[in-house]
Amino acid sequence: MTMASEVIETQETIIPALERHEESGRKLAIICSKGNLDMAYPGLILGNAALGEGVEVHMFFTFWGFEMITKGRMEHLKFVPMGNPATHIPQALMPMPGMTAMATKMMKKSIADLDVPEVPEFLDLITASGGHLWACQMSADMNHVTIDDLYDGVEGIINAGAFIELTEGAQVIFI
Amino acid sequence: MPTTTISGREVSVDDEGFMTEYDQWDETRAAALAAAIEIEMTDEHWRVIHFLRDDFKVQGETPTIRRITNTGGFDTKQMFVLFPKKPAKKMAYIAGLPKPHGCV
Numbered sequence: 694m695t696m697a698s699e700v701i702e703t704q705e706t707i708i709p710a711l712e713r714h715e716e717s718g719r720k721l722a723i724i725c726s727k728g729n730l731d732m733a734y735p736g737l738i739l740g741n742a743a744l745g746e747g748v749e750v751h752m753f754f755t756f757w758g759f760e761m762i763t764k765g766r767m768e769h770l771k772f773v774p775m776g777n778p779a780t781h782i783p784q785a786l787m788p789m790p791g792m793t794a795m796a797t798k799m800m801k802k803s804i805a806d807l808d809v810p811e812v813p814e815f816l817d818l819i820t821a822s823g824g825h826l827w828a829c830q831m832s833a834d835m836n837h838v839t840i841d842d843l844y845d846g847v848e849g850i851i852n853a854g855a856f857i858e859l860t861e862g863a864q865v866i867f868i
Numbered sequence: 869m870p871t872t873t874i875s876g877r878e879v880s881v882d883d884e885g886f887m888t889e890y891d892q893w894d895e896t897r898a899a900a901l902a903a904a905i906e907i908e909m910t911d912e913h914w915r916v917i918h919f920l921r922d923d924f925k926v927q928g929e930t931p932t933i934r935r936i937t938n939t940g941g942f943d944t945k946q947m948f949v950l951f952p953k954k955p956a957k958k959m960a961y962i963a964g965l966p967k968p969h970g971c972v
Contacts, residue, residue: 707883707884709961742971745933745955745957747953808935815972818934818972821943823945
């Protein structure tokens, strides 16, 4: 009897590993190369989740991924169901006018219903959480885009080598 | 379910040490939890913790950082200052609530 209560009294306090000094030095590089609405979210969600776990996050926007950070476009990403069997919409219906608009509207609603922000607000959340956003030099040159055309939280337009250098030791996610 | 002793009273916790009984929480216990993860509570910390408690009572789930900033009116950057590195988990821990399960 006494032994059981002693066990409880002497049980060590369980403390989750949340201490400030519990720094893993973990770093994550997320390369966003797509401009579709459905392909914008994986990077945003993973980046934000990593920041919430104390991971240093660098996001690199390249090629079509520029759509996610270009002012005037980032709010209007589209979900194109054409050629995507996972939508379960008969492929014969795909060429119908308005299909992309309808699918985009539906997807935006599903995302909003989960209380997940749209792309610009998501980027606000990521930068406020300490995430770093970088734009690809070559993509900027191809699109004749300058830093002024990009979301204000983008820290710079850098070349691939600079991004690789900056993410030394990082785990990489390519989307 | 394990129990642990926090500031002299036995409380129920999950495997990671998060409290599991809403009503076993009080400020004394919260201060002890905060100290355990090296956070010194200020008025600003308390305002956030009380928002979490109140919101959980109504919503039945721990608010995410986005909800804390959008609904509670707190600043995201400031949350990372008050509860460094892992704000959502640290707040939930001190507030005696489960970890938030939303992705965003």
